[in-house]
Amino acid sequence: MILWLLLLMSPCCLAVNGAAAGLGRIERCDTRCSQGLHCKTKPDYLFPPPCQTPADGLSTSSVFHNVSLSTVMSCEGRQKCSLHLRIKTGLHLAESIHGVSICTVTTGMMSTCRVVSFTRASRQRMSGLQVVVENDCTVVSPGQKVMVTVKTVLSYCGIAWTGTYEAPDCISEDLQRHVPECITGRLSYDVNPQRKELSVSVADMLEDHDYHLRLCHKDFICIGTGANTVIKKEELVKSATLPYSRPLPCLCIEGWSAVMDAPRVQVCPFKERLEELWFGITFDPLEGTLSWEPACPVTAVVALCQEGEGGVCVDLPNAAQNVSREKIAFTKVDPHPRLCMKFTAGSQSWTRCPFTDARFQAWEVVATGRQGHEDVKMLSQIAAEFSVGLCERSKGSAVCQITETHTIHAEKNKAVGLNLTGKLCDSCLQVKRLDVKFAATVVHCLQQCNQSSHLKHAISSQSTWSWTWVVLPAGVLLSAVIIVTVVLHILLTVYRRRKQKRNGGCAFERQTDPAFECVAPALQTKPVVHGGVLVPDSPQ
The missing domain is CATH 2.60.40.2160 (Interleukin-17 receptor A/B, fibronectin-III-like domain 1)
Structure with a gap:
């Protein structure tokens, strides 16, 4: 001892x-x-x-x-x-x-x-x-x-x-080649991502023994994901094809000789694919619990954050947890589309936003234009309490300075109106849910100062379009009248010239000008004297 x-x-x-x-x-x-x-x-x-x-x-x-x-x-x-x-x-x-x-x-x-x-x-x-x-x-x-x-x-x-x-x-290496207790075989592989298959080849395996291959998830031990594949010692080509479902970083190929207590060797083709771990986020709408469980052991920090402008996600206070193997959960979470989960491993970070499809969104701010200003209401699918602050945003600044704050209680599926008459122009509403532990802060900016200018612009545009619809048809109609008149004048002129040719070159119209040479009596008659008065014969 x-x-x-x-x-x-x-x-x-x-x-x-x-x-x-x-x-x-x-x-x-x-x-x-x-x-x-x-x-x-x-x-x-x-x-x-x-x-x-x-x-x-x-x-x-x-x-x-x-x-x-x-x-x-x-x-x-x-x-x-x-x-x-x-x-x-x-x-x-x-x-x-x-x-x-x-x-x-x-x-x-x-x-x-x-x-x-x-x-x-x-x-x-x-x-x-x-x-x-x-x-x-x-x-x-x-x-x-x-x-x-x-x-x-x-x-x-x-x-x-x-x-x-x-x-x-x-x-x-000397032991791996010559001592039976250390001979594991050497594994090489090719990845086919389209078919999700691994083609594995084995070299330097223990002589006169079969060889086992399998896929496993590596932790303290390598936990198998399916049945083993056996390579017979008689086979000339020592290879096998192993299908996989997800390229996880802990997914490994394990091989060992078919002897008692044989040493094993693992190679992990996807060990750098950490981004494959940040899936599987679940949300319980009844409990308001947002949870995630790592598919592989990983040293990382998981935090809740709010997505802002430019895709930057700002961490919420007191909303970070260290993770290695165990499942993590955030309780009393408001499922808003801007609320996201950030994963940080080493110097890299990834962001996943599970509520972007608005399937779990519990409330929203609805604004409608009415009588020159916006009518703003809160619409919630659950009974909740909100903090609504009126704030002003300076030009060129993303910070909204709060001027006054109100607390509003919203009933389930009942719209709550916000009386904003007489408030400052170009102001914004900063809304945050109070009855939860983790919530996003939403800023909704009003446009009531621009309503009159927008209305004038709309009326001006409408008048312009009205005059356009009057003047344009009138111009088209006048052009048609002028064209028809010119065509008729041309036709009448042609008709007269043709008729004049048929009548010998003289027109039947009364001529008052003595210069016309074609004026002549149609019949020659002799004058008859009646009592010294010269009376022309009447034409027959």
Whole structure:
């Protein structure tokens, strides 16, 4: 028990953990001593004798020097290698030291000890010299923690070296290729977003074993999303196609060999797609609760904000929550189209506005023009209380300065009129719901000052259009009369000329001008004298 506590609590690690690529190879484990020092290995006593009082001058620092721990690899095939702990001990040999005892203890295992004893002749010959004892027969697993204790034989009280060591983990490429406990296979993939499929290929899988593939959501463990796909060891092409529904950042491809307690490997094709997490916002209209649950573990800040001009969303006070895995909820929320949820992860932010379709909108401000000013009413689908402030907005400023505030209680589905007669021109209404915890502030600007000018413009436009409809037809009619008159005059002139030609060139009209030569009597008659009066004969 004492050894186990030392293993967990000791901060000492006197040797490099051997995680570097390319571990040393041994053909078989063995114990080696310095040249000239003959030694042999045997199991330690089952019940070791009690320690003895050391002679003068013997101490841990004077006996043990340069004790080091490392990892070597023993292989029987390309994928059949095992890890061994190499313990190299340097010590100052004395006649009272007959050998060394090396004990190792690992998690969940009992202590294992072996004794390396020196022959009497060799230790007498090399007494007083620095010697080295090396043993590499302790088998360890990848990533395993080991506590090592080296003592002298005979055992002297208080003279012992103790250290801890952690074997290299499977992150070493050398282990991933040759140690069965670390062989996971290497996964590569192609994404088909149109068909929502992942084409997965496997390389360097464990020989003579089938291989499993699946999609899973990665958290503390990778939780599967469907059935496993098995790649048979006989298949020449080690590949499979896996369909997916959403490209979530925690959606991973997991693969492992078909052996007991096989290590697994995951690759996550969409780990950068954080924007896929900001969906699934729900609202309970009865409770007024706005909630969201992350589909993947994520470190983010979720806040309520009000969307303003230019798409900028301003955070509401005291409306932010940190999120990692659990569902978050905001209670007593007013479902207004300008109320949004902002997600911030790292230096990036995303905004989602769940009420933009006005499906859950509970109230609105309705304005109608009447008698030169706007008639403004509040229409609410639920019984609610509102703060209505009259404010003025300066030119070039987006800030509305409140001049007076009123509290209005609205009944369900009953319009509440706001008496604004005599109020200042170009003023605005700032409306906010009071009976909830989180609400947007809505500004509705009035236009009553411009009603007269708008009316004059409308009347002027109407008069212009009226005169246009009178003058335009009259002009068309006059043009038609002139055209008809000209055509008739031309026809009459042509008719007269044709008739004149038919009558010999003279017209029947009475001529008063003596210059006309075509005036002649139609018949020649002789004058008859009657009593001295000359009377012309009457024509027959």
